[in-house]
Amino acid sequence: QKEVEQDPGPLSVPEGAIVSLNCTYSNSAFQYFMWYRQYSRKGPELLMYTYSSGNKEDGRFTAQVDKSSKYISLFIRDSQPSDSATYLCAMYSNYQLIWGAGTKLIIKP
Amino acid sequence: NAGVTQTPKFQVLKTGQSMTLQCAQDMNHNSMYWYRQDPSMGLRLIYYSASEGTTDKGEVPNGYNVSRLNKREFSLRLESAAPSQTSVYFCASSEAVGGRQPQHFGDGTRLSIL
Numbered sequence: 001q002k003e004v005e006q007d008p009g010p011l012s013v014p015e016g017a018i019v020s021l022n023c024t025y026s027n028s029a030f031q032y033f034m035w036y037r038q039y040s041r042k043g044p045e046l047l048m049y050t051y052s053s054g055n056k057e058d059g060r061f062t063a064q065v066d067k068s069s070k071y072i073s074l075f076i077r078d079s080q081p082s083d084s085a086t087y088l089c090a091m092y093s094n095y096q097l098i099w100g101a102g103t104k105l106i107i108k109p
Numbered sequence: 110n111a112g113v114t115q116t117p118k119f120q121v122l123k124t125g126q127s128m129t130l131q132c133a134q135d136m137n138h139n140s141m142y143w144y145r146q147d148p149s150m151g152l153r154l155i156y157y158s159a160s161e162g163t164t165d166k167g168e169v170p171n172g173y174n175v176s177r178l179n180k181r182e183f184s185l186r187l188e189s190a191a192p193s194q195t196s197v198y199f200c201a202s203s204e205a206v207g208g209r210q211p212q213h214f215g216d217g218t219r220l221s222i223l
Contacts, residue, residue, distance in 0.1 A: 043214030095206045101151035
């Protein structure tokens with residue numbers, strides 16, 4: 001079993017919809033939680049970073065962490081075709097980031 | 110405004126050949142990393158360098174060597190390429206190792222081993 005599980009998708013939604021992307025993890029020692037966005041043939045870029053349980057909002061993006069359930073989410077409001085990408089969750093443990101495999105998101109105009 | 114630069118962008122090798130992937134960052138970061146990305150496996154850490162002069166193994170170091178040439182540059186070498194090393198390789202950098210430090214990535218080297 002992987003330490004971080006993420007549904008690979010693809011997840012296809014119409015433009016303007018609210019998108020929910022999720023990761024589960026098994027190691028309760030994980031402390032820092034990140035979401036990266038990766039466009040095709042590009043490197044990942046940091047979208048959101050959270051430390052504690054609860055919500056963090058940045059524009060159309062909200063990151064949510066539930067440490068008791070070992071579950072993190074990324075919500076995208078008013079989704080745009082430019083949001084079409086692969087979204088990777090990552091968690092920090094022992095000087096390493098442990099990554100989910102990524103969810104491919106497609107926003108249909 | 111280059112950030113992290115990787116060369117080459119694409120490479121095809123035959124089994125047994127060697128090559129070096131180059132990475133340079135211009136953000137004055139102390140720490141640098143090499144990852145490989147494979148379908149359904151996600152990003153896996155090969156080696157990292159916490160600071161100039163130090164290197165450490167990551168999750169999948171076998172078959173690779175690294176050199177931290179100076180603060181800016183971190184290279185990855187495949188001594189005898191194998192088909193299992195076909196992958197996309199990413200270099201990243203951060204101010205320091207640690208969960209508080211976001212990693213900045215290059216655009217990758219796509220490597221095929223025939």
